[in-house]
Amino acid sequence: MELAVLDITGKDTGRKVELSNDVFGIEPNDHAIYLDVKQYLANQRQGTHKSKERAEITGSTRKIKKQKGTGTARAGSIKSGVFRGGGRMFGPRPRNYSFKLNKNLKRLARKSALSIQANDKNLVVIEDLNFETPKTKNFVDVLKALELDTKKSLFVLGNDNANVYLSSRNLKNSKVVKASEINTYGVLNANKVVITESSLEGINSNLSK
Incomplete structure (x- = not known):
């Protein structure tokens, strides 16, 4: 597949690049x-969720009513999850959501x-x-020249470029990554790569390995 190389003003430079069919x-x-x-989204989860269970609630440990004769269900602790202020039954615990x-x-x-x-046809090749x-x-001027100012875009750079990264950091619809940082979610989440x-x-x- 051949794509034309554009400059940062969105104009055709007259050059073309051949994209590898293997990639x-x-x-x-x-x-x-x-x-x-699924793995990418799982890795974004902090997993710090926690609710207090019965053993972690502060309260009396006495039996709140006699076992039989009340006409209601037996109950042994005010900290039970069936009472207001009691612990949560089967509540969330901290865990690691990542998987290999x-x-x-x-x-x-x-x-x-x-x-x-x-x-x-959502790929665009531009000069460095x-x-x-x-x-x-x-960076906004580049987005406007490429008609991406109202779309979600992913910019892939060859090397670290702090100035380009910092220039894009405040823009919620644009993300800048290095070639080694490409991930499936980021590619598919963008309207244009x-x-x-x-x-x-x-x-x-x-x-290609």
């Missing part, structure tokens, strides 16, 4: 995508996500971004 042209694997997205996926499956999921976006100073306005020329080699080397 951008495979048959998407829906189950691999599901598992990788093998590297080959994660690689397949990311190639599938990129292939879906490529097939839907480089700002002299971190300035949100500079903007790839810089220098990042293509990194993407191919990371996902």
